[in-house]
Amino acid sequence: MHLEFKVEGGDFSNAGSASSQIKRVLKQLNIDPSVIKRVVVALYEAEVNIVAHAYRGRIDAYISSSGIVLKLEDEGPGIPDVGKAMTKGFSTASKEVREMGFGAGMGLPNISDNSDVFTIDTIVGKGTSLNIEIKFR
Amino acid sequence: MKISEICSLIDGVVVIGDSRLDDEVEYAFASDLMSDVLTVKIQNFILLTGLCNIQSVRTAEMSDVPYMIVCRNKQVTPDMLEIAEESNIVIICTQYSLFRCAGVLYTNGLKPVY
Numbered sequence: 490m491h492l493e494f495k496v497e498g499g500d501f502s503n504a505g506s507a508s509s510q511i512k513r514v515l516k517q518l519n520i521d522p523s524v525i526k527r528v529v530v531a532l533y534e535a536e537v538n539i540v541a542h543a544y545r546g547r548i549d550a551y552i553s554s555s556g557i558v559l560k561l562e563d564e565g566p567g568i569p570d571v572g573k574a575m576t577k578g579f580s581t582a583s584k585e586v587r588e589m590g591f592g593a594g595m596g597l598p599n600i601s602d603n604s605d606v607f608t609i610d611t612i613v614g615k616g617t618s619l620n621i622e623i624k625f626r
Numbered sequence: 627m628k629i630s631e632i633c634s635l636i637d638g639v640v641v642i643g644d645s646r647l648d649d650e651v652e653y654a655f656a657s658d659l660m661s662d663v664l665t666v667k668i669q670n671f672i673l674l675t676g677l678c679n680i681q682s683v684r685t686a687e688m689s690d691v692p693y694m695i696v697c698r699n700k701q702v703t704p705d706m707l708e709i710a711e712e713s714n715i716v717i718i719c720t721q722y723s724l725f726r727c728a729g730v731l732y733t734n735g736l737k738p739v740y
Contacts, residue, residue, distance in 0.1 A: 505684035595661035
């Protein structure tokens with residue numbers, strides 16, 4: 490099954506709607522609730538990152554009997570130092586993003602903690618692509 | 627602790643989910659940082675927060691948090707209520723501060739997640 494969503498940068502009122510829809514689909518498929526939680530926490534953090542940092546992006550979710558692959562691609566500023574961005578507590582979020590309860594510097598570490606496979610490809614000035622894979626054990 | 631008992635202790639008003647006053651909850655977590663909430667591994671805890679916007683309810687939805695307390699008399703918006711209803715989340719509002727809520731509920735037996 491393939492699901493795709495568009496995400497607009499700065500649109501906080503809809504941030505999380507893709508994650509919410511994917512959560513609903515996984516529930517319908519009777520996936521273990523603890524696995525669903527890992528998927529949606531990782532995806533929600535990644536979705537909020539697009540809203541918070543990029544101009545626009547897209548999410549592709551590929552669901553099979555063995556697991557889910559999430560590909561998130563954005564057009565945005567990119568990440569100049571991925572190592573730093575992966576450090577718990579480091580954040581470049583704006584005041585607006587912090588007011589929404591994010592920007593604690595936990596986003597990428599949270600994604601990594603909840604994923605079986607997590608890779609980041611980023612080009613400064615162009616954008617960032619995330620690949621997140623979670624197995625349904 | 628029953629939701630009704632929590633409401634009595636913090637002078638709280640249930641703004642959505644008042645049919646679940648007899649539900650029981652054992653653990654609580656207090657934060658205004660939603661990424662922090664997303665790190666909590668257990669389910670079925672009550673979230674105490676001063677953050678009253680659509681993302682606080684979204685975070686509760688993503689974290690499978692069935693109950694939340696919004697502190698300091700903040701106004702829950704219609705879009706927050708909509709998500710709470712869809713996701714079966716009980717929202718309680720109180721004029722108490724986050725610190726006071728946490729103190730009262732901890733003293734009366736709600737357990738910390740960490």
